[in-house]
Amino acid sequence: MYYNYWFVFSKACEYGIKATIFIAINSYDGRRVSPKEISKEIDSPTAFTAKILQDLVRHHIIKSVKGAYGGFEIDKDTISKIKLAQIVNAIDGDQIYKGCGLGLQSCNEAHPCPVHDKFKLVRDDLKFMLEHTSLEELALNITSGASFLKI
Amino acid sequence: MYYNYWFVFSKACEYGIKATIFIAINSYDGRRVSPKEISKEIDSPTAFTAKILQDLVRHHIIKSVKGAYGGFEIDKDTISKIKLAQIVNAIDGDQIYKGCGLGLQSCNEAHPCPVHDKFKLVRDDLKFMLEHTSLEELALNITSGASFLKI
DNA sequence: AGTATTTCGGATATATATATCCTATTTATG
DNA sequence: CATAAATAGGATATATATATCCGAAATACT
Numbered sequence: 001m002y003y004n005y006w007f008v009f010s011k012a013c014e015y016g017i018k019a020t021i022f023i024a025i026n027s028y029d030g031r032r033v034s035p036k037e038i039s040k041e042i043d044s045p046t047a048f049t050a051k052i053l054q055d056l057v058r059h060h061i062i063k064s065v066k067g068a069y070g071g072f073e074i075d076k077d078t079i080s081k082i083k084l085a086q087i088v089n090a091i092d093g094d095q096i097y098k099g100c101g102l103g104l105q106s107c108n109e110a111h112p113c114p115v116h117d118k119f120k121l122v123r124d125d126l127k128f129m130l131e132h133t134s135l136e137e138l139a140l141n142i143t144s145g146a147s148f149l150k151i
Numbered sequence: 152m153y154y155n156y157w158f159v160f161s162k163a164c165e166y167g168i169k170a171t172i173f174i175a176i177n178s179y180d181g182r183r184v185s186p187k188e189i190s191k192e193i194d195s196p197t198a199f200t201a202k203i204l205q206d207l208v209r210h211h212i213i214k215s216v217k218g219a220y221g222g223f224e225i226d227k228d229t230i231s232k233i234k235l236a237q238i239v240n241a242i243d244g245d246q247i248y249k250g251c252g253l254g255l256q257s258c259n260e261a262h263p264c265p266v267h268d269k270f271k272l273v274r275d276d277l278k279f280m281l282e283h284t285s286l287e288e289l290a291l292n293i294t295s296g297a298s299f300l301k302i
Numbered sequence: 303a304g305t306a307t308t309t310c311g312g313a314t315a316t317a318t319a320t321a322t323c324c325t326a327t328t329t330a331t332g
Numbered sequence: 333c334a335t336a337a338a339t340a341g342g343a344t345a346t347a348t349a350t351a352t353c354c355g356a357a358a359t360a361c362t
Contacts (some may be wrong), residue, residue: 007158031201048321054339067336069330070328104299104302127355151257217357219305221358247344
């Protein structure tokens with residue numbers, strides 16, 4: 001019928017993940033970056049991206065410095081400790097781990113939706129992956145040219 | 152930041168899956184069902200559900216019979232052959248298998264996004280599950296009381 | 303044939319996510 | 333202290349998904 005596609009993450013979250021990776025890369029070099037630079041690099045709308053950055057700041061995933069020579073950065077030594085799950089959680093919440101695949105309000109072991117068990121496996125895989133993927137490895141794969149932030 | 156949650160499927164698709172299961176159950180008893188009955192049973196908006204049913208008809212997943220004593224049904228002997236993947240494909244398209252986790256336009260092995268490989272595993276799991284789950288087993292789990300269509 | 307019943311499908315309305323704009327606030331520097 | 337450069341955040345606009353409405357078409361029965 002429809003337009004829709006796979007929405008593991010919202011657009012906001014996609015931008016948030018890519019932005020955080022780009023900030024990490026620059027923080028290794030002690031460089032702060034602006035929403036303008038970020039959105040150019042990750043191919044996202046600037047103002048919208050700026051909103052998401054604010055949110056990541058509120059969740060203490062990235063740091064912002066106001067005023068001249070300011071910008072966004074991440075403490076070098078926390079980059080290896082930040083997991084993808086934290087970023088996703090900050091922006092899209094934790095329903096990714098809890099929500100029912102068929103939208104039931106209270107879907108659980110005792111009262112499962114038709115696909116509950118089958119989804120559990122997929123969801124647990126996703127959860128494990130998000131919790132075990134570090135920002136550091138994502139950033140290093142970009143700098144090494146093994147992966148890309150846009151196109 | 153936001154309102155969002157895990158969107159494996161669109162609402163339309165959630166309704167479509169649940170509706171199809173309910174139609175299957177009734178078709179075993181040779182009973183046709185209306186959008187009204189369906190939406191009551193799966194707790195969905197009637198008119199919107201009706202649209203989705205039309206779409207499933209166009210994709211030959213369910214059959215409709217117009218006029219008095221009409222309604223929706225599924226050929227008994229096709230119920231075991233219909234896979235969850237077909238329903239999802241009809242409503243949400245095939246981007247679920249193709250779309251990039253970070254929204255890149257052309258994300259592939261040669262030009263991967265930062266999470267490409269990690270997502271591949273999750274996605275393949277989901278794909279396998281959808282392609283190997285039959286409408287029959289979903290329907291039987293409802294009739295046996297092992298799973299539920301609402302609440 | 304007429305009527306009640308039912309799906310079909312276009313038009314429209316509502317809700318939510320995405321995106322933009324503009325001003326206030328903060329801060330480094332001359 | 334003034335100025336320029338930056339983030340913060342409220343208000344608003346746009347796009348998309350979700351939901352509703354209503355008349356047209358089809359069909360079984362009387």
